[in-house]
Amino acid sequence: MKFSKYLIPIALTIAVIVSLTLSMVLWTNPANYRSKQNTKQNSQTESMIKPKHYVYTPTQAVYTNSEGDQEILVNELVNVISEIKKTMRDYQKPSISEYRSGSQTDYFKVANRPNSIMLSYPTPVSMKILNANVNNRFKKFPNVTVNRIVLPTDDQTKLYLLNDQDFKVYQVKVKKHSLKALNKVLTMSIWTISATFKLFNNKPLVYVDSSVQMEPYKYLIDRQSEDYYVSRLLNSDDSQNISAKRRKNVVIYGDQNSMQLLFNSKMRMGRFSDYRPNKNKRNITSALNNSYNKLADLGLPLDNVRFFDYDSQSRTVMYRTFVEGFPIFRANGFGTISTRTINASAQRMDFSLDNPEVPIPSKKGYTTLPSTTTMIKRLVNHGYKAKEIAKIQIGYGWRKDSSSPLLINLTPDWYILYNGKWQSYTEMINQY
Template sequence: MRFSKYLIPLALTIAVIISLTLSVVIWTNPANYKNRQNATQNTQNEEITKPKRYVYAPTQAVHTDSNGNQTILVNRLVNSVTEIQKTMRDYQDVHLKKISTRSQEAYFQIANRPDSIMLSYVSPVSVKIINELTNNRFKKLPNYQVSRIVLPTNDSTHLYLLNDKNYAVYRINVKKHSLKSLNQVLDMNIRRIPASFQLFNGQPMVFVKSTAQLQPYRYLIDRQSEDYYVSRLLNNHDSQSSISVKRRRNVVTYSDQNTLQLAFNSRTRIGTFSDFRSNKNQRHITSVLSDSYNQLVDLGLPLESVHFFNYNPASRIVSYRTFVEGFPIFRTTGFGTISTQILNSNAKRLQFSLDNPEVPIPNNEGYSTLPTTETVISRLISKGYHKKNIQNLQIGYGWRRDNSSQLLVNLVPDWYVDYKGNWHSYTSLINR
């Protein structure tokens, strides 16, 4: 009787040990990779299917107070852009009117309007893309290109769309609504950097007016296996061909021997997916960005901090970057975190990294102090760089390997300069 008293607990304990042992074998054995992938498919889908309104959200918010003073709202504890975006979903009776084009005076009058928040893109999008932010409220508006959205904090019947390319100003009339939630964002615990919005080399740009202190980060990176992307990009397509593998130096190429090819560079850890099937060969910015978003979802890479960064209409390359505190991460390899390109009616390309920031690790280093925009420009000129070739400047984070572990990366604040069409860190340009 005494033995039987312990029989059931003992049996349960043994069952638990066996279950845990089998689980470890299943989850650590590469041969069972597909089973592991299927078991976590639902969780992964929740992570990767971020809606368009998230991926194509503006990347910067600038507040202009009642006295005309401007500050960049920095995402530290609160994602200010996301919170502002939430207030844009209840517009009623929406109508658009073109106010002006090719007038810098009219453009900056609205852009620097007191009592407003300006949301900015690095590269223009279209009204149809912004429609995703507004819960489909802009679906009937003309599909103009837009660089910035100006939301008055003291006028509940108007907002404005701006296009940097031709200084176009569009006023959107809406039914009167409450501005309480929009103004509440400004009362949240948000860091602010003094700024001004002005012309530089004939293009509108946000200038940082005082030194900015940013926190360096250490991130645990997700080093995804090649098998995962082979399964996502090759096995998921309707193809009767078997997958072939070819190795040439540091490049491994997988192919369905027909229309799909996936290559990995072991040195740069960059993957390139080429799709040679016929496509619609989109050229309008709306269709290009929509197709690009679909490729992101096919890729299956978590999009928690990934946002649209740039579109080049000449090459039809769409690039995305991972953002930290509202600032983009720059790397020495690749076009960004992810890039897509429509080559022609029979070819598309998708490029991505196998290493992506995943979990922040506490960093004991102090804040990094970055100089003002004017200081950066003047130092670059004194070093021999031509002002006319500086196309843009952005505060960002540089990706540097951590010597203590291959699974850690250091993200270091720095200025980034678009010089002659390519992004370079300010530090690297000054030290050349």
């Protein structure tokens, strides 16, 4: 009886000692902790990683009706582009030919074809990347670059691939293909935005014709621990040599040889530097394939993450999280994840430590955004130069919520790539 009296205090003391010991081990060298729980977690994570075609998918759909009127298709309940892509996976006996080359008139004639849906990438992709979206039906096609896909809703035998850079148009012929499912997408309860596809600064751009009301969102964010990323990214044969250094808001994990993982708790950002030799060639297909592999290594759910940009000069690939078909921009213009190949022996990946997970009803009313033309005129009137505007995009601005560190507010706004940097239209106006 006397022994049982001390049993619980002794057990608690042992538990505390074990806990403190494990904590010290994790603090000084988290890679030493190899539990079954981590293995199970990584296994579950692998099942959440989406195939390549989920990430490298078009991000905008524009419908042109029989009268030539155009509208951007949006649906809060159904992913419109995913539904359209489902109709593109059974093309039979496809063949490709160059239909038009270098003519802006011919390019826009096809792009604005009545009775068609145009799918657009935010930046060009290669045919081998596009091929993943059509169930490898285009695997024998030349590896040209493509910005847009035009799908006729009244022609069962043709579709078109467009390149914005040189205004090339490729015609793809297929064996008679049912259009029932494609036309069914147009009967869904879809919110549309009146639009016109035309030139801006000698580049094709989808203009929003009139003011548009956008709904703000509040999101619960997902926060993974540092240990999770250490386990995912530094789990190699040399991982037993991992050390950790802390300085104010920054902690750096490294194997003192070829890999380094940095976390900035203030900025809520992570950076993984890999100094092992890489075989990433200087072409877009190699860059995007290699970047996707890095994305998968990170182990984040990719349901709403989409390819957003590729800079061939810096060999940087940018991904953003999309909400209702529109990308999220943070205060510094960063997206969700970016990868960069510096040289043959150095690669880098920057990523956010916070990611939107669960939408929560917002009490804020709708935000009204001006038309594209009005927005550009206002910027010019405030002293900005129209010729310095490279790209224009409706998106959501990421703002912290004052009520909880686990909540963010997503506010609709125009975003402008001005002088090489993505900036909020509202902030640009307010600066003057």
